[in-house]
Amino acid sequence: MKIQVENRLRGSMPKIGIRPIIDGRRGGIRESLEEVTMEMARNAAHFLSENLRHSNGLPVECVIADTCIGGVAEAALAEEKFAREGVGLTLSVTPSWCYPTETMDTHPTRPKAIWGFNGTERPGAVYLAAALSAHNQKGLPAFSIYGRDVQDIGDTTITPDVQQKLLQFAKAGLAVAVMQGKSYLSMGSVCMGIAGCIVDETFFQRYLGLRNEYVDMTEFVRRMERGIYDQEEFERALAWTQENCRIGAEVNPEHLQRTDEQKAGDWETVVKMALIARDLMIGNPKLQEMGYGEEALGRNAIAAGFQGQRAWTDHFPNGDFMEAILTSSFDWNGIREPFVLATENDTLNGITMLFGHLLTDAAQIFADVRTYWSPDAVERVTGYRLTGKAENGIIHLINSGPAALDGTGRQTAGGAPAMKPFWEIGEEEVRACLEAVKWCPAVDFFRGGGFSTDYTTQAGMPVTMARINLVAGLGPVLQLAEGYTVELPDEVHDKLDQRSNPTWPTTWFVPNLTGEGLFKDVYSVMNNWGSNHGALSYGHIGGELITLASMLRIPVCMHNVPEERVFRPSAWTAFGGMDPVGADFRACQAFGPLYGKA
Numbered sequence: 001m002k003i004q005v006e007n008r009l010r011g012s013m014p015k016i017g018i019r020p021i022i023d024g025r026r027g028g029i030r031e032s033l034e035e036v037t038m039e040m041a042r043n044a045a046h047f048l049s050e051n052l053r054h055s056n057g058l059p060v061e062c063v064i065a066d067t068c069i070g071g072v073a074e075a076a077l078a079e080e081k082f083a084r085e086g087v088g089l090t091l092s093v094t095p096s097w098c099y100p101t102e103t104m105d106t107h108p109t110r111p112k113a114i115w116g117f118n119g120t121e122r123p124g125a126v127y128l129a130a131a132l133s134a135h136n137q138k139g140l141p142a143f144s145i146y147g148r149d150v151q152d153i154g155d156t157t158i159t160p161d162v163q164q165k166l167l168q169f170a171k172a173g174l175a176v177a178v179m180q181g182k183s184y185l186s187m188g189s190v191c192m193g194i195a196g197c198i199v200d201e202t203f204f205q206r207y208l209g210l211r212n213e214y215v216d217m218t219e220f221v222r223r224m225e226r227g228i229y230d231q232e233e234f235e236r237a238l239a240w241t242q243e244n245c246r247i248g249a250e251v252n253p254e255h256l257q258r259t260d261e262q263k264a265g266d267w268e269t270v271v272k273m274a275l276i277a278r279d280l281m282i283g284n285p286k287l288q289e290m291g292y293g294e295e296a297l298g299r300n301a302i303a304a305g306f307q308g309q310r311a312w313t314d315h316f317p318n319g320d321f322m323e324a325i326l327t328s329s330f331d332w333n334g335i336r337e338p339f340v341l342a343t344e345n346d347t348l349n350g351i352t353m354l355f356g357h358l359l360t361d362a363a364q365i366f367a368d369v370r371t372y373w374s375p376d377a378v379e380r381v382t383g384y385r386l387t388g389k390a391e392n393g394i395i396h397l398i399n400s401g402p403a404a405l406d407g408t409g410r411q412t413a414g415g416a417p418a419m420k421p422f423w424e425i426g427e428e429e430v431r432a433c434l435e436a437v438k439w440c441p442a443v444d445f446f447r448g449g450g451f452s453t454d455y456t457t458q459a460g461m462p463v464t465m466a467r468i469n470l471v472a473g474l475g476p477v478l479q480l481a482e483g484y485t486v487e488l489p490d491e492v493h494d495k496l497d498q499r500s501n502p503t504w505p506t507t508w509f510v511p512n513l514t515g516e517g518l519f520k521d522v523y524s525v526m527n528n529w530g531s532n533h534g535a536l537s538y539g540h541i542g543g544e545l546i547t548l549a550s551m552l553r554i555p556v557c558m559h560n561v562p563e564e565r566v567f568r569p570s571a572w573t574a575f576g577g578m579d580p581v582g583a584d585f586r587a588c589q590a591f592g593p594l595y596g597k598a
Contacts, residue, residue, distance in 0.1 A: 014088025024070025088177025188307025248438030305345030409458030
């Protein structure tokens with residue numbers, strides 16, 4: 001299958017700016033440090049470029065300042081180059097003492113970090129501390145990177161602890177930079193009174209740097225009725241769907257079942273919906289050839305949501321196929337970057353999915369946080385006692401119809417189930433995902449028909465469930481829970497699944513417990529979750545989410561990430577280092593949203 005590596009949005013990909021900082025005193029001091037400092041910058045650039053990709057598969061580029069920066073004039077020259085090259089975040093590196101306020105990065109919104117070499121020949125740590133102090137005093141938070149062990153001045157090795165911080169900072173910083181100026185597209189409005197669907201433009205613009213775009217769902221009707229989609233691609237997509245999408249159980253009572261003719265028409269409709277939603281998000285040059293120049297442009301949407309219920313689904317086939325296939329890493333055109341498309345236009349869960357995608361490069365699972373099953377309740381209903389990772393209870397994550405097909409867990413990494421960046425997925429893994437899914441005729445309250453995505457996620461995946469919520473008087477907060485997927489014996493799964501809806505995708509989730517507070521048990525995690533929805537990412541990425549949230553000034557109200565993986569700007573310590581949660585809230589309030597207060 002073809003693998004599509006491309007930037008499908010308007011705007012070039014952000015680059016990482018590397019700032020080699022030097023002691024500007026001439027007459028032997030600067031001269032002795034020139035090559036060492038520039039080599040440190042080159043090593044950092046090489047390491048980041050070799051170990052990072054953008055979520056669309058394109059390589060991450062680093063831009064090094066033309067000269068070492070020993071004072072304000074050279075800082076200005078570097079800034080001019082960075083503006084010209086499209087730098088979205090900066091890393092300042094130095095092995096020695098330098099003049100902090102004369103050499104610092106003063107860009108008001110760009111994520112920034114300083115790597116001070118831990119060596120004794122020159123006091124790089126002294127510069128690091130002084131520069132961070134200057135950043136904090138001027139209200140420009142910066143991340144501190146400082147190796148644990150002393151190295152010799154000529155040692156070019158990047159130690160593992162420094163590597164981890166470089167990658168965590170850079171990946172989160174790239175996420176911040178790539179969002180800026182893009183759009184969130186609301187297709188429809190508020191679904192069934194769910195508050196997360198309400199578009200808070202202040203949040204999108206001030207915290208994320210995103211535009212808000214809107215279309216009514218009648219735009220789907222217009223484009224379907226007037227043929228405003230690629231006709232050739234539709235035929236190819238429909239044929240692919242008929243060949244690869246297995247039909248599942250019909251659970252509706254006989255008097256509510258749709259005829260074979262109606263179901264055939266529904267398949268045509270849902271495939272057209274997928275094409276139209278994609279075109280609305282990113283445009284399609286084929287539409288220009290057809291005489292639809294405006295429609296060909298799209299909305300430059302890095303994420304979107306579809307309202308569906310009930311204004312659409314009471315009359316038309318539901319959006320489940322559209323949402324499931326677009327959020328997957330493959331379709332009839334081959335293997336490609338998954339789209340971020342939120343069920344029920346839950347904008348806040350859509351943005352959480354976007355965070356997860358930009359940090360992992362992989363597809364995301366949209367899910368209802370549906371039910372906490374205690375061990376006693378499971379045993380009462382099924383006669384089975386939960387064991388292993390599930391012994392303390394499980395959370396039933398089940399979306400009302402769709403979820404990314406990657407969520408089946410039929411991809412592998414190191415022999416274990418995984419959800420991988422699309423460029424690492426093989427054809428056999430695509431087939432395995434497709435074969436693990438059944439498309440069931442939609443249940444009775446989807447009165448317009450359609451097909452829901454039925455699968456069960458394989459056990460053994462490390463995952464992170466996350467969610468952004470908005471709270472009056474506080475603003476946005478992020479909560480997250482790292483844990484694992486588990487599986488139940490088939491007969492146990494069926495008894496529990498039948499109590500909800502057997503035609504929808506299920507992920508059985510177990511959070512990692514700490515024995516205290518919000519993570520003292522599984523019930524506490526469920527009981528303190530802030531919404532009916534959550535986004536599930538592959539991997540334990542809680543530390544990366546915390547880093548990204550701190551860049552955007554979104555406090556984290558709930559997490560189970562070990563202290564050693566929490567990485568925030570150095571200023572956060574000053575807001576109460578002995579109370580990290582409270583310090584996070586105070587720092588975010590003091591600095592305000594990244595792009596300014598309303």
